[in-house]
Amino acid sequence: MGKLLAILAVLCLKSFEFSYSTDIINCYWGTWAYYRTGDGKFDASNINPRLCTHLSYSFFGINDSGEIVSLDTWLDYDLGFISKAVGLKRQNPSLKVLAVVGGWNQGSIKYSSMAGDKHKRQNFVKSAVNLLSKNGFDGLDLDWEYPSQRGGNSHDRANFVTLLRELKKAFDPRGYQLTIAVGAGEKIASVSYDIANIVPYVKFINLMTYDFATASDGKTGFNSPLMAIENSIIFWLNHGAPANKLVLGVGTYGRTFQLSDASQNKPGARCLGGGSAGTYTRESGFLGYNEICLNKWKTIFDNKNDSPYAFSGDQWVSFDNEFSVELKMYSAFSHGLAGVMIWSLETDDFRGKCGQSYPLLKTINKIMHK
C-alpha cells in the first residue's frame, strides 16, 4: 500500500513545476551522542559529509556576559571534535560547517538578557566572530528557543532582530553565514518572530517542523504531521519569508507515549506519559530512528497525517520513515523551499543496522537530486 501511495503521490506532483531553489541539505549533529554506548555511539568518523551541504555542530551556549562558551570543552577541544567537524571539508570542499548556539536545554532567559543589553550583544557578536575565525567555521546558526517565551520578555521579539542585524554586519565582511532555527508552527512563531524584519539578515531559516505532539498532551499524536508542516510553511510565507530562505525540518526520531490502556492504541488514545527510554538515547518520550527501526512493533501508516506510527504493549511511537520523508519533501518542493534540514545525524540509522546506512538522509539526497 505504501508503494501505491508513493506512485500516486509522484504522479500527482509531477504535474507541478517545482524545484528547490538552492538544494540545501543541512545536517545537524548533536555532538553529545559520543557518550552513547554500543551502536548508538557517534562521532565525526560516522559522518558522510557528501550527504550534506551544511553540517551544523550543536550546541554552544552563552554565559552571563553574553559570550559564546563551549558546553563541553573536553569534547569540543580536548577530543578535537570541532577540528574534526571542520576537517570534514577535506572530503567535501563545498561543505559549510556552522557553529550552533542555543537549543532547547539552554532555555531562553540568558538569550533574552543578552539580546536586550547593548554591551552583552557586543560581547556575543565579538565572541561569535572569534569562535568562527579561531576554529575555521563557515558561519553561525542561532537556536534561541524562543524569543519572548520560556522566561523571556515581550521585548525579545524586537531585540532578536537587532541582534541578527549586528551579527550580519560583523559577518558580511568576513563571508560568514548567519542562519537561525525557529519554532515553526503559528503558535510559537507568531509570538517570537518579526518574520519580515528577520529575513534580510539571515541566509536561511531552519523550520523546526516537528515536536507537534509530545506526551505532555496526554494523548498520542504525530511528531510531524504533513498538515501541520503545510500550515507552518504557509504561515511563514504569508508573513514575509521568501520560499528560497525557508528550510524544511525533518526529524530522524520519534515521539513516544505510554498508553493508558494497551488496547487503545490509535492516534489520539490516552497516555500516561512518555514511552520508555531507548537503549541508545536514554530519554523517556523520545526514540531515534535507529532505535525504532530495530523494534519489531506493529507499524501502521496513517494516511490522514502522512506519517507512520508503531506500538507494542503500552508503548506507542510516531515517527518518520523513508516514505513519509519523501511525502514531506514533495510538499516542500511544491512551495519552492530552499532545502531540507535534519535533526539529527546521530539518530538516523547511520550504521545501517536495518538496511542501507543513513536511510532517511539518503532519501532526502535522492529526492533532492531526482
Ligand SMILES: *[C@@H]1O[C@H](CO)[C@@H](O)[C@H](O)[C@H]1NC(C)=O
Ligand atoms: C564569559 O566567558 C568569557 C570567555 O570565556 C570570560 O572572559 C568571561 O569572564 C565570562 N563571563 C562570565 C560572567 O562568566
